[in-house]
Amino acid sequence: MGPGRTVLPLNEYVGDREISSRLSIRNVTLVDPAGPTDSGYAKLRQWVDDSLDSFKNDLNNLLFPVFIHLYLDMISMRRENEALTLMNQYKEDFLEVHASEIRQIEMVRDISNLKENQFAMAFISNKYHLTMGKYAFDLLIDFLELNGMLKIGKIVNQYLNIKVFTGKMSEDIMDIGLVGVADFDFNKKPITSGVHYISPKVEELVLTEEQYKYEYLDQFLGILKKKKMENIPPNYERIPLPSPSASHISSEIDKLRDLAKRMNVGKHQMPSICCYTVHNTFETLCCSDYSPDLKLVALGYTDSYIEIHSLTDENLLKLKQSIYLKAPEMRTGKADDARDDVGKGGAACWAFGPCLCCEVLCKQAVFAFCLAGQHNSYVVFGHIL
Known part of the structure; x- marks a missing residue:
C-alpha cells in the first residue's frame, strides 16, 4: 500500500x-x-x-x-x-x-x-x-x-x-x-475483422486482363494477401455472395487503385502537394482529370472546348492526320505545352487511360483521341453532354 x-x-x-x-x-x-x-x-x-x-x-x-x-x-x-x-x-x-x-x-x-x-x-x-x-x-x-x-x-x-x-x-x-x-x-464482444480485401472475381480480372498489367495492381494484391493472412477476416464462404455486377467490379478496381496510391505519413515523412490555378475560365470549366503519371491535365469546358496541358517540361505534339498514322515516327510537328480540341457539346467528365490497346469504341455521346508526348502516349476519353 x-x-x-x-x-x-x-x-x-x-x-x-x-x-x-x-x-x-x-x-x-x-x-x-x-x-x-x-x-x-x-x-x-x-x-x-x-x-x-x-x-x-x-x-x-x-x-x-x-x-x-x-x-x-x-x-x-x-x-x-x-x-x-x-x-x-x-x-x-x-x-x-x-x-x-x-x-x-x-x-x-x-x-x-x-x-x-x-x-x-x-x-x-x-x-x-x-x-x-x-x-x-x-x-x-x-x-x-x-x-x-x-x-x-x-x-x-x-x-x-x-x-x-x-x-x-x-x-x-x-x-x-x-x-x-x-x-x-x-x-x-470479439469481432471478426481483418484487412479489406477485394472479391475473387475482381482479383481474377486484375491478374488476367492486359489493361491492368502496367498499373502494378497485381503487386499490391500480393501485399493485401500477406496482410490478409496476418489478420484473418470472415470467410467468404460463410455467407454466399451474389454475382458481382459490372458497376461493382469497376468500383472495386477503383478502390484498389486508390489503396495502391496510399503512403505512410509521419513527422519524418511528410507529403508534398502541387496546386494549379486555371485563370480566365469565366465559370465555364466544369471537369478535369490528371494522367496516371501526373504529367498531363485535361480540362473540359461547357462551351465544348477541351484543353490538354503538360505539367512538366515535356511539350505535347500535334495529333497526326489519319493518312500519316502508319508512319513509324510519331513525333513530327511542332511541340507545344498545351493542345485544344472541340467536341459537340459541353464536357461532363474526363478519364485518362494508358494507350496499350487502341481499339476504342466511340458512340454518339463518347469520343476518344490519342495524345502523344515525348515518352508516353495516352487515350483520352471525353463524355459529352
Missing part, C-alpha cells in the same frame, strides 16, 4: 466512527411521500457543486450512481412521471462520461421494462465501487445526517461500496464502476 496511505472498507470505517446504526436503515422504506419529488438529489447536487475543489472530485463520482438508483426506485414504485422529470432535469450532467449508460437506463419507463433491462438489473443486483478520501466521506455522512436524507443514505449503504483512503490516492485503489458490468458490456 505504501507509506502514508490507508485503505479501509466502508463497513469497517463506519464501525470505527460508531455510526453504523445511523446508516443501517435497510428496514426503512425508501418511499417518503412527504419528501421532495427528487428525494433531496437537487440539494445533494448543489452541495457537491459548492464543495472545495479538494473534495469535489471524490464527491462528484457519487452523483451518478445515486441518480440512477433514485430513478430506478421511482420506476419500481410506479412513480413514472416523477422519474421522467428527474431524468430530463439532470441527465445532461452525465452525458459527457456516461452517455451509453444513460441511454440504456432511459429505456426503463415502467416496472415491466425494469425487469427486462439487463443493465438496470445489474445496478440493482451489484454494488457500485467508489474511492473517496477520509475527509470527503466524513463531510458526506454529516451532510446526509443533518438534512435527514434517509433515501440517499440507504442507497449509499446498500448499493455503494466506498473505499475510504487517507493520504494520496494511487492507481491501485482507483476502482470506480459497477461490479459485474463486464457481463453487460456488449462492446467487448
